[in-house]
Amino acid sequence: MKTYKVDEDGFYGSFGGTYVPEILYKTVEDLKNKYEDIIESEDFLNEYYQLLRDYVGRPSPLYFAKRMSEKYGCQLYLKREDLNHTGAHKINNAIGQILLARKMGKKRIIAETGAGQHGVATATVCALMNMPCRVYMGALDVERQHVNVERMKMLGAEVFPVESGNMTLKDATNEAIRDWCCHPADTFYIIGSTVGPHPYPEMVARLQSVISQEIMFQLKEKTGRDYPDYLMACVGGGSNAAGTIYHYLDDKRVKIVLGEAGGMGMYTDKTAASLNIGTVGILHGSRIKVMQTEDGQIIExxxxxxxxxxxxxxxxxxNLFDTGRAKVLAITDKEALQSAFELTRLEGIIPALESSHALALLPKMKFQKDDVVVLTVSGRGDKDLGTYLSHKNEIDYEAI
Ligand SMILES: Cc1ncc(COP(=O)(O)O)c(C=O)c1O
Structure with a gap:
């Protein structure tokens, strides 16, 4: 049977692998050789699940969204990662990686962050485990996700604003990798998404797969069967989507539909729809689809x-996109904003802007009335209130 899981060399089809500078080779090899044994050990699993339960508040609810279901003509269930401690799915992965770092004897933690959710999650687990933490964040993101910056600082992390490039997530990741190259022996790099050199994408997917593990038993309880007709999520680097689909990857009864960031429009120069318009290249240690010029320069x-x-x-x-296993649609800023206000008014849930890209898939679908749809709300919208307020006059309230 064709599998969409990772192979022994760290590839998903032709994507993935380990493309790292020589200075990091030993560190990454060491992680590759040790991580599976550690995260499968009884010791690790006990501590990981205990923290997920008592500290994060898992299992996160699977909520039947009645009014949204009526609107879209399906049985819509929302997987409420927004209700996790720290406000997003990122904490699932951060807890797993800090336990791993400790077991590998690492003394210092670094991370990159975009929206600040991964930074907050990492700063949180570092406070919990009493480990020093440095978070790299693009200077533009420091400005637009200011509340999260203050949270990280209050938690005791050092936040390092990155002024290169367009001062966002890519630039923060570049800087974190630079730091890692300078301190490969004592530093653990907690990557926040299913990106980076092997084994990171698979390791992060596995640490987030608690989401689909829970969907299975929660759906069984609520509907009598343990699989949905559709799974939906937003994709940045891919971690909440990976967690949502992990246990269903090879189950063809389940259709996968994902929303990536179309920005001002997929064919404008203001977009991040890398699956739809990107070409194959190497970025941050892995062979993936990237937005690049013909001579391989990254397009901001x-x-x-x-x-x-x-x-x-x-x-x-x-790989899911290229093989057609997942359908990936580009969602514009405007569509995401409209969907954020719609969920807020119909269900009383203010979603993160990222999660709104998953919600904006709904108007593009043609469901049957009995279709069971599970959509992951990856985070809550507190951090995005400023953006929502500045766009509130552009919303079509009549259409809600
Ligand atoms: C709430 C939320 N959802 C989604 C994402 C996108 O990341 P990923 O694709 O790894 O889930 C982020 C990233 O910061 C986030 O904060």
């Missing part, structure tokens, strides 16, 4: 949403 991405503003997508999703 754009999205209203800091967490989706990245010029590539992780290798698992590149």
């Amino acid at each position: 991405p754009y999205s209203i949403s800091a967490g989706l503003d990245y010029p590539g997508t992780g290798p698992m999703h590149c």
